[in-house]
Amino acid sequence: MDLKSLVDSLRNFEGITRKNLIKDVTKPLNKTYNIAGRTLLGFGDDASAIDIGNDTLLLMAADGMWGKLMEADPWWTGYCSVLVNVNDIAAMGGIPMGMTNVLSMSNKKICKEIMDGINDGVEKFGVPMVGGHFHPDTPYNALDVSITGIVGRDDPITSCGASVGDKVIFAIDLDGKQHPKFPLNWDTTTFKTPELVQAQIKVMNEIAKKHLVTAGKDISNPGAIGTLGMLLEASGAGARVEVENIPRNDAVPWDEWLKLYPGSGFVLTAREENVDETIGMLEDVNITSKVAGEIIHDKKLYLTHADEEEVVFDFSKDRIMGIKEKRS
């Protein structure tokens, strides 16, 4: 393994660099995101949290599907619109309740394939698509989906809770295959039973209720390392991670593996005494989980391999989303 070229490749990965623009959009909303006094978690997390009383928080997230995905495989786009949203709620330790969508279509055949994909995703993940809006006559095809879930008042798994000394756990379902057109889509769900797939979502709620982890995110477009980077940025911390300890399917080379969007994958941080129980619960639902590093005071993400060490992000000058999360 050439650690330096791996780190260079990660630093220039579009899945990470694209996140950089989010701050320009969220900035004007910073003064109003808590206008009703109920927003517990705002921008910078996988879902936002709103206190509705009864010891319950609403979790809300939204995802727009990538245009290139739509062009290449409309069914997969519809299916993934469910997968990515459900994972956003799972990452927060919540229970997904329902989704809405906005579908903008220029082509009836593509529309049907997308709806079939959504429907198959709904059946797989067991979360209903309950409404939305349809533009029947746009000059482009687009699909945006939003999701709402719930979680106990004191239970959400946030991106901002990692503390010095916490262990960094990578948890990834290794039983998958790369999408033929999108090698960075690691499909672990289409060929599994709804029972197992839904158990992989539910385990995060169980971990949340037991307060076993201090922070967590689902591994998404920025890949395993980019996602950890966002967690560190939100937590205002750094980490040192040994690459070889990140669970990997040997069929995929490291440079691709660390950029993959896995069907079921999380980066978690936990105090040492809770590591074994957390890993045991994840492994029970086929998510291979290992400690690969530790949270450090130095605000840098180091990747190590044998006796080599490289800095992936130096948060004193690099930004991914540029958001240090505030918790109300």
Added chain:
Amino acid sequence: MDLKSLVDSLRNFEGITRKNLIKDVTKPLNKTYNIAGRTLLGFGDDASAIDIGNDTLLLMAADGMWGKLMEADPWWTGYCSVLVNVNDIAAMGGIPMGMTNVLSMSNKKICKEIMDGINDGVEKFGVPMVGGHFHPDTPYNALDVSITGIVGRDDPITSCGASVGDKVIFAIDLDGKQHPKFPLNWDTTTFKTPELVQAQIKVMNEIAKKHLVTAGKDISNPGAIGTLGMLLEASGAGARVEVENIPRNDAVPWDEWLKLYPGSGFVLTAREENVDETIGMLEDVNITSKVAGEIIHDKKLYLTHADEEEVVFDFSKDRIMGIKEKRS
């Protein structure tokens, strides 16, 4: 007034005819909309309702903003994305909790204007935009917003509850102005205080908690008559409505008035004994409200004027959304 040409014009109004295509999209989801057994209200209402326990229902809705609106006035598009979503929750008798958005942008200047509009909408309506997704590099500009609200288990105002003999109330804030570029946008909020605008939203929750109405919808793109048509379709009923009794600002001719999207406007049905209290509550927040008709067994929407009568929709052969709402 030439009643026949008014009715012909309404029947061919794009705001109504565009709704016709929704069924093709929702059809494949009919088998899965209640997959988790918690969906109380699915397609065909202003928002869907999901039972989360604790005597609370989640209300979820989504709206995609119209491309032509975006081209002409990005600020207004951002502002209206808040207005239309908040009205969807108000129409159900709910309390709006938060919104998410997916923003797809090709132009930085337009993006800023949209975000300013959203932010001004958030300040006006007091509902936070808590998260979302940003496509910084699409070949088009688009804004989709979704909202989640809550309502008591037994309190939602649905589209499907109208019964024969119920009075039909039109409730519209007449203190407004037509948007200079979009005469069918009846702006009643930009120049009013947040307190009054938020009271107009809250009154619907108060009406819902008192169970004063049997059905209701917010008047949206299909206009006052088209919206009543959707309510009748969902309820499996008809109505006879006297045009002149629909509250109107005299500055706007009838043909335009009945196609307007008002900033604050609702069609409601109520049993006779609850009409006065309902109207009183709405008038207290500057929403002019009058009984203009009655629900009838004959599944047609008749407009009357003096001794003339015309059929706007005959639901035995016409469809607007084509959805007769099922309540689980």
